[in-house]
Amino acid sequence: MDSSSSSSGAGLGAVDPQLQHFIEVETQKQRFQQLVHQMTELCWEKCMDKPGPKLDSRAEACFVNCVERFIDTSQFILNRLEQTQKSKPVFSESLSD
């Protein structure tokens, strides 16, 4: 058995590249939509006090800040977890289930 042909994924069961690309795009679209829904829910609570006749500039600015701070917070938590994982490697085991 010659295993040299199994490099670059061709040996792992050839999938139509067009289909694969299509699936990747659709998956990404779905993830994006999920993120939009999640953020709308979070930021609505933070930024909308009493809905008025239109979206005022204060609420709009708040929404912009909300999305950006959400991204900043995610990054901050990611960094913090990476730091903690280095100093307390036991933790990652107790979290996995």
Next chain:
Amino acid sequence: MAELGEADEAELQRLVAAEQQKAQFTAQVHHFMELCWDKCVEKPGYRLDSRTENSLSSCVDCFIDTTLAITGRFAQIVQKGGQ
């Protein structure tokens, strides 16, 4: 289906393990976001101020310490029960 050589199989296992770890890590971050966003971010400003950052750090650290404490306690109980 062509059989994978030993080297390819090991490589595949390594890739799968790496992807699993990435997914697990992402899920952890998502979980922490749910917990700590509400507690620490009142009204989103132009940047993360130091008060918010401290709150987030505390949030993450406290959750980790709590998890370790509870895990440790359960381990004790299981140990005592087994003897």
